[in-house]
Amino acid sequence: QSVLTQPPSASGTPGQRVTISCSGSSSNIGSNYVYWYQQVPGTAPSLLIYRNNQRPSGVPERFSGSKSGTSGSLAISGLRSEDEADYYCAAWDDSLRGVVFGGGTKLTVL
Amino acid sequence: EVQLVESGGGLVKPGGSLRLSCATSGFIFNTYTMNWVRQAPGKGLEWVSAISNSATYVYYADSVKGRFTISRDYAKNSLYLQMNSLRAEDTAIYYCARSDTSMEPFDWWGQGTLVTVSS
Numbered sequence: 001q002s003v004l005t006q007p008p009s010a011s012g013t014p015g016q017r018v019t020i021s022c023s024g025s026s027s028n029i030g031s032n033y034v035y036w037y038q039q040v041p042g043t044a045p046s047l048l049i050y051r052n053n054q055r056p057s058g059v060p061e062r063f064s065g066s067k068s069g070t071s072g073s074l075a076i077s078g079l080r081s082e083d084e085a086d087y088y089c090a091a092w093d094d095s096l097r098g099v100v101f102g103g104g105t106k107l108t109v110l
Numbered sequence: 111e112v113q114l115v116e117s118g119g120g121l122v123k124p125g126g127s128l129r130l131s132c133a134t135s136g137f138i139f140n141t142y143t144m145n146w147v148r149q150a151p152g153k154g155l156e157w158v159s160a161i162s163n164s165a166t167y168v169y170y171a172d173s174v175k176g177r178f179t180i181s182r183d184y185a186k187n188s189l190y191l192q193m194n195s196l197r198a199e200d201t202a203i204y205y206c207a208r209s210d211t212s213m214e215p216f217d218w219w220g221q222g223t224l225v226t227v228s229s
Contacts, residue, residue, distance in 0.1 A: 044205060045219055047218070051214075096172075098160070098169050099214075100157070101157065
């Protein structure tokens with residue numbers, strides 16, 4: 001069981017906007033940054049969003065992140081077929097003294 | 111360009127040992143915290159261990175504490191993970207990952223190396 005809670009699946013049609021939630025606690029998301037990763041099956045994870053809402057160079061503006069209290073959220077607008085992948089949230093946990101992950105959300109583009 | 115290249119994975123029997131390596135390039139190695147993260151077949155991501163830029167701070171997940179040791183070599187710009195007393199549940203792809211600070215997740219990942227623990 002993961003420390004951070006994500007829905008196991010999400011879906012949308014091309015062009016739609018999809019959001020993925022990540023729920024934590026005061027010891028992780030409540031006091032530290034949220035990061036988001038995309039993992040296409042068979043490949044390594046890659047950074048999508050860092051420090052709650054910052055986008056690395058090369059990541060399309062369609063991807064955005066936010067944080068409120070002990071929860072984070074990833075939004076994908078203008079959904080495309082290539083967005084079909086697994087998405088993970090992560091944060092440092094002050095109590096566990098380590099990085100904790102969500103269980104991952106499998107995004108399907110219908 | 112940042113590169114993290116893992117090696118050393120393979121098949122090992124339960125109770126055995128293995129040493130993973132991660133060769134890095136494209137950034138100033140001694141300014142970043144380095145981590146190991148693993149992913150069991152068909153499962154999610156699990157952070158394993160971290161070592162701060164100066165090796166002052168070292169952290170381990172409870173699942174590997176006392177069995178795994180993380181280290182780094184500044185002359186070789188490399189990260190290591192010594193894994194002892196391996197168990198079937200340690201079977202996973204092990205990724206080397208870089209962090210900006212010692213208490214944050216990762217901004218760059220390697221391609222991973224597969225460790226299989228089986229008799």
